[in-house]
Amino acid sequence: MQQTTVGVSLVGCGSARLPTILSNADLSKMVETSDEWIATRTGIRQRHIAMEQDSLSSLAASAGATALEMSALSPEEVDLIILATSTPDDLFGSAAQVQAHLGATRAVAFDLTAACSGFVFALVTAAQYMRLGVYQTVLVIGADVLSRWTDWSDRRTCVLFGDGAGAVVLRASDRDRLRGFEMRSDGALNGCLTLPYQSESADLVEGKTSQQGTFAPVSMNGKEVYRFAVKRVPEIIEKALFRADLTTKDIDWLLLHQANQRILDAVANRLDIPAERVISNMSRHGNTSAASIPIALDEAVRDGKIKPGDVIASSGFGAGLSWGAAVFEWG
Numbered sequence: 001m002q003q004t005t006v007g008v009s010l011v012g013c014g015s016a017r018l019p020t021i022l023s024n025a026d027l028s029k030m031v032e033t034s035d036e037w038i039a040t041r042t043g044i045r046q047r048h049i050a051m052e053q054d055s056l057s058s059l060a061a062s063a064g065a066t067a068l069e070m071s072a073l074s075p076e077e078v079d080l081i082i083l084a085t086s087t088p089d090d091l092f093g094s095a096a097q098v099q100a101h102l103g104a105t106r107a108v109a110f111d112l113t114a115a116c117s118g119f120v121f122a123l124v125t126a127a128q129y130m131r132l133g134v135y136q137t138v139l140v141i142g143a144d145v146l147s148r149w150t151d152w153s154d155r156r157t158c159v160l161f162g163d164g165a166g167a168v169v170l171r172a173s174d175r176d177r178l179r180g181f182e183m184r185s186d187g188a189l190n191g192c193l194t195l196p197y198q199s200e201s202a203d204l205v206e207g208k209t210s211q212q213g214t215f216a217p218v219s220m221n222g223k224e225v226y227r228f229a230v231k232r233v234p235e236i237i238e239k240a241l242f243r244a245d246l247t248t249k250d251i252d253w254l255l256l257h258q259a260n261q262r263i264l265d266a267v268a269n270r271l272d273i274p275a276e277r278v279i280s281n282m283s284r285h286g287n288t289s290a291a292s293i294p295i296a297l298d299e300a301v302r303d304g305k306i307k308p309g310d311v312i313a314s315s316g317f318g319a320g321l322s323w324g325a326a327v328f329e330w331g
């Protein structure tokens, strides 16, 4: 097969609308916490949560549909859908359901699991197919419904997360707007942030058992993950910038996974990026895992903050542990 090297453009974005809001005041009725504690330690004031009618795949499809609309493309034009999620409706994968919801009949679709790094990993994965000339139009979606797996009696974690879905449309182009990337994993630190399978042994026949169970709620060593993030995220952004032959001075926007406002501030500080160039929607959405970067991107583009040609340094980080950065030009 003849291979042509082409580039990638980001031509549209979208996010799902989740009208139900869980405020810090609501949480203080559920656990021993306060708006003051949550706001000062995390920057979060509220988060959106999925209701009974909101499946992971319906949210992801809604984000994908708005991204396609902005791109003026029809679902039939999509070649590939990558759904970054850790909370699928079906452990066999939810991307094919998204494909069906959208009517993207030509597209192959698969899930990619990398927790809060999922969107960056999916963006980079999609770009490789496109650079090889295999696919021309790709929908990358980050979606998570962590409310399903939150321990609502654990104040250390339940105040952090929200649900959501965001998407971008990539198109093959002559000039590559994904300027540089870097991705890392460290499974030795897996225990710092987990949503593990827990099971009991059930006898099948003598000497043979099956392990049946479900997933435990999210558990996190917040301090460890915080330390990891403020050290590793600036490093990986510097590496991605190096690959792009750019420096922090060339960045128009710093777009980090929205985990904690203090992490956003610390990373920006280390990279010497002024606060007005840092995208944050922490206060309104909390941590939406794989969805946080594309939701924040979508809001900033629709607000007219991010403009075509702007250089964006994005970074996802979290469970795995995993972390990654992608430097790209919008539009």
Ligand code: UT7
Residues within 6 Å of the ligand: 032, 033, 034, 037, 038, 041, 042, 116, 155, 156, 157, 159, 221, 222, 223, 225, 226, 229, 259, 260, 263, 287, 289, 317, 318, 319
């Ligand atoms: O998306 C994946 C990536 N995740 C992250 O990046 C999260 C990284 N970690 C963090 O953002 C922070 O560590 C947290 C926001 C999770 C916690 O903030 P912290 O400043 O590290 O607080 P802490 O865990 O050290 O807790 C300080 C105190 C403790 O009380 P004592 O032991 O000092 O008496 C906690 O029990 O705050 C207490 N506390 C709370 N108090 C009121 C913990 N959670 C709460 C709460 N409300 N919700």
